[in-house]
Amino acid sequence: MSADTIVLGAGIVGVSTAIHLARRGRSVVLVDRRGAGEETSFGNAGLIQREGVVPYGFPQDLTLLMRYGLNNRIDAHYHMRAMPKLVPFLSRYWWHSNKVRHDAIARAYAPLIENSITEHNDLIEAAGAQHLIRKDGWMEIFRTGAKRDAEYAEAGRLGREYGVKFVELSNADLAKEEPFLRGDFAGALKWADPWSVLDPHGLTMAYLKYFESLGGRFVKGDATTLTRKSGAKGWQVKTDDGPVEGGEVVLALGPWSEDVTQKLGYNFLVGVKRGYHMHYAPAGKAKLNNWTMDNERGYFLAPMNKGIRLTTGAEFAFRDAPKSPVQIDRAEKIARSIFPLAEPLDPEPWMGARPCTPDMMPIIGKAPRHDGLWFAFGHAHHGLTLGPVTGRLIAEAMTGEKPFIDISAWRPERFNP
Incomplete structure (x- = not known):
């Protein structure tokens, strides 16, 4: 099997990349070890975050850092045995x-964020996925x-500097928005732009089905088998359908990108933020x-x-x-105190891993030392938002x-000159 381009990783970033290449006349084979969208793209809060122009930073306040050190919070948790390996990433x-x-x-x-809605809308309409989208923002x-x-x-600052729209909600406004919420809240903030x-x-x-309608092909395979074709330009990877050869390759493997990039001599110092979700029925x-989002407790409730x-x-x-x-x-425990949740609908919590760079920006562009190799990973909390x-x-x-x-701001050379 051969193609102009092999895209490794069938999450939202990889599928979106495959679509745009196929639209431009490229023959594309999309490869993943699992089904499309079954890794990091599967579990998130389900937001296209037009308001998220400021990436999540590392706390600078010493008092807050000491609280995190107690390791008893919802918004952050750490494994002590992993910290020695994580120190270089966390310090940067x-x-x-x-x-x-x-x-x-x-x-x-x-x-990137400012174009997230328009680029998603393009693919949503092409894929006929409007029934999966709401356009009424989200609330803290x-x-x-x-x-x-x-x-x-x-x-207010984000509104002035980046044109982000929001509404301030009083307690009475909040009660109208969410009549089943319990608790003595001080108000809310509703971001108007996100979907x-x-x-x-x-x-x-839905995006995958659209990609296939453009002539693209999805196969299961092992991205870590990627090699240069001997004696010729191009690349090869092993799949369940046999070896696939391509003139160019895009690595969109999220937190697994380092399994390939390190073999090729690159070091991106990509850290991982793992996350969990469970579904519940309303009581x-x-x-x-x-x-x-319960802002001061650090968890999300999303009606999916x-x-x-x-x-x-x-x-x-x-x-x-x-x-x-x-x-x-x-x-x-805290969510049940503010909203009447009934039984869990999943047999166990889902877990995924977000790929994060120390400068909080993704890696997008051509590999510095290999022809025909391109990178598209490191989107941290905004993979869903920034896929298209x-x-x-x-x-x-x-x-x-x-x-x-x-x-240029997201070029791979900032980590690998």
């Missing part, structure tokens, strides 16, 4: 999160006036209307097709370590078009 992550550097990163990152709820006011101020996805895996599958006639999805923050651990869903247990825009940028660069936004 902390350094880049300094306010001056973080502000500069946000300005470089913003063009606050337990204290101090936190509320600080977030209102930050939202939400009722079934993230279903969206990836009785209760209904959750909005994608809702499969039930109310409860998601956690970040777990710092070895990528392939066994599940340790203590954050789900902590979050469920990344796919378009990679396809434009590979086919000789001028990318519709400058990709």
